[in-house]
Amino acid sequence: MYEKTVQAITELVNDGTVPGVSYAFIDDRHVQTGLYGAEALVPSYEPLKPNQLYDLASLTKVVGTVDVILQLIATGKLALTDRVHDYLPAWQDTRVTVRHLLTHTSGITGYIPHRNKLSANELHEALLGMHVGENFEQKMVYSDINFIFLGWIAEVLLGKPIQTLITENVLQPLGMNDSTFQPADPMQCVPTELSSTRSLIRGVVHDPKAFVLKSHCGSAGLFSTLNDLIIFEKAMLENSDLPITTGQKAELLNDQTPLHHQWRSFGWALLDAKLPTPHRCIWHSGYTGTCLVLDLQTHQGMVFLSNRVHPKAPNEAFLARRNAIINTYLSEKSSLVTIK
Template sequence: MYEKTVAAITDLVNDGTVPGVSYAFIDGSQVRRGLYGAEALLPSYEPLKANQLYDVASLTKVVGTVNVIMQLITAGKLALTDRVCDYLPQWQDNRVTVRHLITHTSGITGYIPHRNKLTAVELHTALLGLHVGENFERKMVYSDINFIFLGWIAETILGKPIQTLITEMVLQPLGMNESTFQPTDSTRCVPTEWSATRGLIRGAVHDPKAFVLKAHCGSAGLFSTLNDLVTFEQAMLSDSDLPMTQQQKATLLADQTPLHHQGRSFGWALLQVKGPTPHLCIWHSGYTGTCLVLDLQTQQGMVFLSNRVHPTAPNEAFLARRNAIIDVYLAEKASYVSAEVKAD
């Protein structure tokens, strides 16, 4: 099964768009895993090994920070209508709420000179000194800043760095024991970019803001394996109340933006599944070349892990190819469900 999707993935490697891919397809209790290609091209060729650690970049948002925020809401310690300035007094605009942040509708904008050369304290101050532009509430504009702020709000409430909270509230309860924000063995990590300033980035976070903010960054920084991300998807697809409650999982399938027509749920993007019973699924990507797709209705999911920024970024040709692979997967997945129904 999933022959067309696997063929599209191998083509992505064979034509040099990415060095290699680790992938998995989840159908209820069944999991199909695979890997293809290389994990490193520079300084020398290294074939991809099973269950390596990937810098998953912005998957940190939906695997980690979203679930910490939703657990705080469940505990009555936070509400979607709460104002950011009530938790982060340095933030001056009293219009922006938790809902705006988690749906990327805050409109926060502005330029920070020499951003990547600032210290963590300087970057913290600079981010809180940004302003709200004309897109406030009217347009979904994806931005790491929203989730950096969400992480700081969680820190204010619970008194620990957001990455510690993700570890304690999400990774450990789910048994994602290989996932970490601080890899101790770089050889277990799939490398990302060959940088003029940092050399080969391997075992250290690629994202420059996360590199500066370290444990206080809720937008990126997580390293995870194929097996751990399968564990995460299975938990999301199950009737468990981890990493969020069943009721909250159901709300992910609705547009949660203030105007309810901008294609965004709580952290996750919404995607239409065609077929006999059209419906919505959720997905998210990471800049380094990672992607999760979850169909909560049919209990199916895909994990896609690549290092598309190796050896050089940004490799924009990858984006259309990734989207095409998702389309192929959704079509095959629908056929699989249809065939199962007929067999019953």
């Protein structure tokens, strides 16, 4: 199955766009997996091995932070209309709410000089000193800052770093036992960039803000394997209340932005699946070359893991190719669905 999608994935490796890819297609109870290519090209070639840890980058948002926040909402500890200022008093703008952060409609903007050279405390203070611009509520502008703030709100409510909360409230209950924010063995990790300042980044988070903020970053930092992400997707596709309630899963298919037309849900982006019947899917990507797609209606999903920033970032050519692979997958998966 998925011959065209697999062909597009292998071509991505064969023409040098990415070193290698691990992938999975989930169709209800059936799972098809594969891997192809290399995990490292420098300092020497290393063939890709099964179930290596990938730096998920922004998939941390939807695998982890979104679920922690929605769990807080489900238990009445937090509301979508709650103001950020009420939990983070140093943030001066009283208009921004939890919904704005979850949907990237907060309009938070500003420039932090020498950001990557700041200490964690200095970066924390600088981020809370940013301001809201003209895009507030009017435009969806993707920003890590929204999910850094959400992580800090969860920390205020539950008294633990957001990455600890993700581990205790999402990873452990789901049995995602290989997933971690602190890999014990770098050689079990697929490397990312060969950086001029950090050398070869392997087993340590690639994202610069997450590298500084460490356990207090809810926007990036999670490492996971293909098998664990299959566990996550299957949990999302099942009629269970893990990692969030069935009602919240249904709400993920709605445009949750204040203007309801910006194709963004709670953390997840929305996709239009035209076949076999018109309906929405959800998806998210990570800067390092990772991607998840979920069709909650047909109980199908795709996991795509690459290290497109190896050996050098940003590798912009990858983005259009990734999007084409997603579109091919959406087309192929639809032909497998039996309408009941």
